[in-house]
Amino acid sequence: MRNMNEEVVLGVDAGGTHTRCLLVGLDGTIRGRGRAGGANQRSSADPAVSFINAVSASLREAGPVSVAAAVFGVAGAGAAGLATTEQTVLRAWRTLGLPGRPEVGDDIVVAFAAGTAEPSGAVLIAGTGAVAATIRDGRIERRCDGYGWLLGDEGSAVWLGIAGLRAALAALDGRGRATVLTERLAAALHVPAGSRQALIGAAYSMLPAELGSLAPRVCAAAEEGDAAAVEIVSTAASRLLESLAAVLAPPVQTPVVLAGSVLREGPVAERVRTALRERYGVRPVTAAPGEYGAAALALRRTGRSAQLHAQLLAQARYAPSPPAGGR
Structure with missing residues (x-):
């Protein structure tokens, strides 16, 4: 069993080519990072392995910690793919022996949160895939495209x-x-x-x-x-x-x-x-890299402020840029 000490939150951003994880203390300090291959259910080879590899790498860097909240933003996890993505994330979560249940959704709200601490606005994403959406009070209000490489993702x-x-x-x-x-x-x-x-x-x-x-x-x-x-x-x-x-x-x-x-x-x-x-x-x-948005949302789930959200995004200026051609 892991010797649990400091409480942290975990944010994961998973696209078609890359999966990135960020562990952040409840004070907004970055404790660990991890990355792995893509985890889109429709276009990536083995999403569960990517989740396990990215999360475990961040946990190794952080040392003994207790995960208080986790948010996974996963490309392809809209309504049509959400159930499968949730099952895959939970399988990885249990394999890692982590407690509780992570919050799983698509990458749209996470991408918006990686750009701003505001609750409402609009986001246009073009990485491996492409989608546009308006956000109101932290939830998707309207969206266009994001249909995957075969049916859409135009401009991706x-x-x-x-x-x-x-x-x-x-x-x-x-x-x-x-x-x-x-x-x-x-x-x-x-x-x-x-x-x-x-x-x-x-x-x-x-x-x-x-x-x-x-x-x-x-x-x-x-x-x-x-x-x-x-x-x-x-x-x-x-x-x-x-x-x-x-x-x-x-x-x-x-x-x-x-x-x-x-x-x-x-x-x-x-x-x-x-x-x-x-x-x-x-x-x-x-936007900052998506894992910052996911971690910021996880911090908000623990009752932390919009100011801490903004401070976390400011730290992303010193993070390495993700490679071109992916997310």
Whole structure:
């Protein structure tokens, strides 16, 4: 049995490619961090193992502690996937021998809480997946997209990666314009640049969430002026803005939080930020890594203040940035 000493809260943010855990003392001091592979039920290889690895790593760093509250924000854990995600998280929780029951939900409220301590506003997420939502009193009021790589997630890293592959194949078979993506994406997948079949085989051998790793190559090509890549990036920004517009009702309630690797920096983020300023007069807030939002919500569950929530987010300025192409 673990020798339980200091009380802490635990926050987990799980996307399609990465799972991150943050342990925080009730005074807001960070006690431990952990990370593992993706934990989206629809697109990741083994979510339970990712939860176990991320949480256990943070517990090892923290030393003997007692978990007073825990919040898991998991991509793909909306209404359609919540029951399965809860079962997976609980299985991992019991395997680790932890007491009580963690709070499990999707990553939307967690992402919003990673940007602000305010109870209401809007959030636009574009990491491995993509979704827009308005939040009222800490709960989702309206949402758009977040339907997964097959049916939606328009403007996400996976969407960018797939669009880049389509452009590369169109160039190779003569349907589309010439693009540096034929060479760049082939190099990323370690296949010959001129082989359509090799490119197709490599793409189909990947998990859907892994296709998001190609997004930085597409964005880099756009920044260099490649016409096909510029069109993809511009379309991604337009799709994300359309999702946000579908949930916003004038006057736009602030803050508007931007979350996920695609909206942290780069050409899609620049286009979205410019449009928000021009259309709505809004200067969006960039979210901290999602585990900070989950831990902040866990602190709030123990009765801690909005001020402590804000102080925790301020500490995220010194945290390493998550890798591009994921969450």
